[in-house]
Amino acid sequence: MASLSVKELSKNFGKLQALNNLNLEVEDGEFFVVLGPTAAGKTTTLKCLTGLLTPDEGEVHMDDEAVQALSPAERDVALVFQTYALYPRKTVFENMAFPLKARQMSPEDIKTRVTEIAAKLQISPYLDRKPAQLSGGQQQRVALGRAMVRDPRIFFMDEPLTNLDFKLRAEMRAELKRQQQELGKTFFYVTNDQVEAMSMADRIMVLNQGVVQQIDVPETIYDDPANLFVARFVGNPRMNTLDCTIDTTNNTISGEGWRLVLPELVEHFAINSDNKQSYIMGIRAEDIRIHRQAQDTFFAAEIFVTEPLGDKTIVDISLGDVNLKVREEAGFDLAVGSQVWLELDASKIHLFDKTTHKSIRKANS
Amino acid sequence: MATVQLRNIEKQFAPDAIAVKDLDLDIADGEFLVLLGPSGCGKTTTLRMIAGLETQTQGDIHIGNRLVNGLPAGERDIAFVFQFYALYPHLSVKDNVSFPLRAQNISKSEVDSRVQDVAKRLRIEHLLKKKPNRLPGGEQQRVALARAMIRQPQVFLMDEPLTNLDAELRADMRAELKHLQHELGTTMVYVTHDQIEAMSMSHRIAVMNEGVLQQVDTPLNIYNKPQTLFVATFIGSPPMNIIECALVTEDSNSYLKSDNLNYKLPNTIDSTSQQVYFGIRAEDLSVASDSTADIKGDVILREPLGDETLYRIDIGSQILNIKTSPKVRLTIGDTIGLNINATNIHLFDKESERSLLH
Numbered sequence: 008m009a010s011l012s013v014k015e016l017s018k019n020f021g022k023l024q025a026l027n028n029l030n031l032e033v034e035d036g037e038f039f040v041v042l043g044p045t046a047a048g049k050t051t052t053l054k055c056l057t058g059l060l061t062p063d064e065g066e067v068h069m070d071d072e073a074v075q076a077l078s079p080a081e082r083d084v085a086l087v088f089q090t091y092a093l094y095p096r097k098t099v100f101e102n103m104a105f106p107l108k109a110r111q112m113s114p115e116d117i118k119t120r121v122t123e124i125a126a127k128l129q130i131s132p133y134l135d136r137k138p139a140q141l142s143g144g145q146q147q148r149v150a151l152g153r154a155m156v157r158d159p160r161i162f163f164m165d166e167p168l169t170n171l172d173f174k175l176r177a178e179m180r181a182e183l184k185r186q187q188q189e190l191g192k193t194f195f196y197v198t199n200d201q202v203e204a205m206s207m208a209d210r211i212m213v214l215n216q217g218v219v220q221q222i223d224v225p226e227t228i229y230d231d232p233a234n235l236f237v238a239r240f241v242g243n244p245r246m247n248t249l250d251c252t253i254d255t256t257n258n259t260i261s262g263e264g265w266r267l268v269l270p271e272l273v274e275h276f277a278i279n280s281d282n283k284q285s286y287i288m289g290i291r292a293e294d295i296r297i298h299r300q301a302q303d304t305f306f307a308a309e310i311f312v313t314e315p316l317g318d319k320t321i322v323d324i325s326l327g328d329v330n331l332k333v334r335e336e337a338g339f340d341l342a343v344g345s346q347v348w349l350e351l352d353a354s355k356i357h358l359f360d361k362t363t364h365k366s367i368r369k370a371n372s
Numbered sequence: 373m374a375t376v377q378l379r380n381i382e383k384q385f386a387p388d389a390i391a392v393k394d395l396d397l398d399i400a401d402g403e404f405l406v407l408l409g410p411s412g413c414g415k416t417t418t419l420r421m422i423a424g425l426e427t428q429t430q431g432d433i434h435i436g437n438r439l440v441n442g443l444p445a446g447e448r449d450i451a452f453v454f455q456f457y458a459l460y461p462h463l464s465v466k467d468n469v470s471f472p473l474r475a476q477n478i479s480k481s482e483v484d485s486r487v488q489d490v491a492k493r494l495r496i497e498h499l500l501k502k503k504p505n506r507l508p509g510g511e512q513q514r515v516a517l518a519r520a521m522i523r524q525p526q527v528f529l530m531d532e533p534l535t536n537l538d539a540e541l542r543a544d545m546r547a548e549l550k551h552l553q554h555e556l557g558t559t560m561v562y563v564t565h566d567q568i569e570a571m572s573m574s575h576r577i578a579v580m581n582e583g584v585l586q587q588v589d590t591p592l593n594i595y596n597k598p599q600t601l602f603v604a605t606f607i608g609s610p611p612m613n614i615i616e617c618a619l620v621t622e623d624s625n626s627y628l629k630s631d632n633l634n635y636k637l638p639n640t641i642d643s644t645s646q647q648v649y650f651g652i653r654a655e656d657l658s659v660a661s662d663s664t665a666d667i668k669g670d671v672i673l674r675e676p677l678g679d680e681t682l683y684r685i686d687i688g689s690q691i692l693n694i695k696t697s698p699k700v701r702l703t704i705g706d707t708i709g710l711n712i713n714a715t716n717i718h719l720f721d722k723e724s725e726r727s728l729l730h
Binding site for chain 1: 543551572591608610655675678684698704
C-alpha cells in the first residue's frame with residue numbers, strides 16, 4: 008500500500024504539450040480516478056507515474072520515496088489494462104503465476120501465493136480452467152489476481168472496462184469497487200467514462216488538454232464544478248448552458264427568449280455591480296420543472312420531444328434556437344409543440360465567466 | 373408512407389441455424405417501431421428481410437398493400453440507413469444533403485425544394501452554403517441526418533445508425549431523429565441493441581431474443597408490464613432485481629417466501645405456479661425503518677451518479693440494487709430495511725418464465 012505524490016509534472020511530445028504542471032496527492036488506500044476526453048493526457052499521466060514514460064519536469068513520490076529514477080519494475084506497481092488481456096492458452100493458475108515465474112519464485116511459493124489470492128477473489132474453483140470458460144466477471148477477477156500476486160504498492164488501471172458491454176460494465180464497476188474496498192489498496196484509475204468516475208472514485212481528477220480542471224469528491228464535481236468544461240463533461244444528460252446577461256439594476260438574468268427576475272441570484276454570486284454583464288448560465292436537467300400554466304417567475308418554451316426512459320422521462324425543450332434537457336417523472340408526456348412554462352431552481356443555477364469559463368462562485372461559500 | 377406487415381416469417385440460414393422464427397408483426401403507417409434485442413436475436417435479419425436484402429424462408433411481407441416477397445430492394449420504395457456516415461468535406465452542406473438524390477431523376481427545382489424543407493425542419497437553413505468541417509459537431513450531425521432523410525420513401529429502415537457517435541452527440545441525435553420522424557410522419561423501422569434508444573425514440577418496441585419475438589408494446593408498457601423474464605431483465609438500468617421464491621397461499625392470501633423474504637402480496641394470485649421469480653426494479657425498493665421493512669440487508673456499495681445514487685444491498689442469498697435520490701446517505705456496512713413498492717411487483721413462472729401478472 009502506498010500514497011502517491013506528484014509535483015509540477017510536465018511532458019511534451021515535440022511541440023505538443025501533453026501535460027502541463029500537474030500536481031496531485033493520492034492517499035494510501037484511495038480509489039483515485041483520472042477522468043477526461045480523448046487526448047486529455049490521462050494515459051500520459053499514468054505512463055509517467057509508472058515509469059513507462061519519462062516526464063520532462065516534475066517529481067513523483069510513492070510513500071516518501073522519490074521514484075523518478077526507478078524503472079517500471081522497480082517502482083513495484085501493477086498495471087491492469089483491459090480485462091481480457093489474459094493469456095487464452097494458459098489456465099487461470101498459469102495466468103496468475105506468470106508474474107511470479109518471471110521473478111523466479113520457487114514453484115511451492117508460487118502455489119501458496121496464487122492459492123491465497125485466488126481464495127481472496129473467490130476464484131479458487133476455476134484455477135484449472137482456461138479464461139474463455141469463465142464469465143466476464145470471473146475473467147476480471149483473474150486479471151486483478153494476476154496483478155495482486157506480487158502485492159504491488161499501487162494498482163494503475165487504464166480503461167479496464169472499455170470493451171465490455173453495457174450491462175457487464177455496470178457489474179464490473181461495482182465488483183472492482185468492492186474489491187478495492189476489501190483490499191484497501193491504492194487504485195489509480197484512468198477513464199473517459201464519467202459514470203465510472205462518479206460511481207467508483209473516492210476522488211476524481213478531471214483532466215483536459217493536459218491541464219487539471221478540478222480534483223474533488225464525486226458529489227462536489229457534480230454539484231459544484233469549477234468550470235464550464237467540468238460542468239458539461241460530468242452528468243447525464245449534460246448540464247444545460249445558456250448565454251445570459253445579468254442586469255443588477257433590476258435584478259434580472261436574461262437570454263434570448265427568456266428573462267427571470269431573481270434578486271437572490273445577484274446576491275449569491277460574486278459578481279460586481281456593473282449594470283450589465285454577460286455570463287454563461289448552467290442548470291442541470293433535474294433542476295428545471297415544467298409547468299402547464301404561466302406564472303411570473305416562469306418563462307415560456309415549447310416541447311421539442313419527450314424521451315421516456317422507464318424510471319424517468321427526459322424532456323427536450325426548445326427555447327428559441329437552444330434546446331434544453333429537463334428531467335421529469337416517469338410517465339410525463341406532452342405532445343411535440345406543446346407550450347409549457349419552465350421554472351428554474353435558483354439555488355442550483357451555475358454561472359461561468361464568458362472568457363475564462365471559470366465558475367463564478369457563490370459569495371458566501 | 374405505408375404500413376409494414378410481417379406474416380409467419382421464418383429465416384433459416386442452415387438446417388440448425390434459424391435466425392427468425394414464426395414472426396408476426398404489424399407496423400402502422402407513420403409509426404416509429406424499434407426492433408430491440410441482444411446480438412444474434414434476429415433483429416437485423418428481420419430488417420434486412422423487410423429491405424429485400426435477405427429473402428425469408430417462409431412467410432409474407434407487405435409494404436403498404438403490396439406483397440413484396442421476391443421484389444428486389446430497389447423496387448420496394450424503402451430507404452436503408454446504416455450509419456450517419458461522415459460528410460464529404462469538399463462539398464457544401466447543400467450538396468451533401470442532396471447527394472442521395474443525384475442518382476435519381478429528380479428535377480433541380482424539386483431537389484432544391486426538398487433540401488429547403490428538410491433543412492428548415494433541422495434548423496440548418498443558414499448553413500447550406502458552408503463546408504461541413506467548419507461546423508460544430510452537433511450541426512454536422514444534423515446535416516448528416518438531413519442527408520439520410522432527404523429521400524421520401526414509403527419506409528425508412530435504420531440499422532444502429534447512432535452506434536459510432538460519442539455519448540453526448542448520441543443523446544442529441546436521439547431527440548433530433550425522434551422530432552424529425554414526428555414531423556415527416558414517415559414509417560420507421562429502427563434496429564438497436566441499446567435499450568435507451570429504444571425507450572426514448574419509439575412509439576412501440578418489438579423485443580426479440582433468439583429469433584423469437586418476446587413482446588411488442590409501448591415503451592412504458594415494456595418497462596412497467598414486461599411479459600417475460602427476458603424482457604424484464606433486458607430493459608432497465610440497473611437490471612431488475614430477481615429473487616427466486618415459493619408462491620404460497622395461506623388463508624386465501626398469497627405470499628412470496630424464500631430464505632430472506634416472507635412477503636404478503638397485495639392481491640391473491642390464482643396460479644398453479646409454485647416456484648416463481650419475483651422481480652422488483654431498483655427504484656421500487658425504498659429505505660424503511662426496521663419495524664416496517666419487507667426485506668433486510670447490509671449496505672455494501674454506494675455509487676453516486678449525481679442526479680441519483682445506486683446502492684447494493686446484500687440480503688444474504690443475493691445482492692439487490694436500489695436507486696435513491698442523492699439526498700439519501702447510507703453507510704457502508706450498516707444493516708437497513710427495505711420496503712417493496714407493492715404496485716410495481718413482477719412475478720414470472722419459473723418454468724415458462726412468463727409473467728403471472730401482465
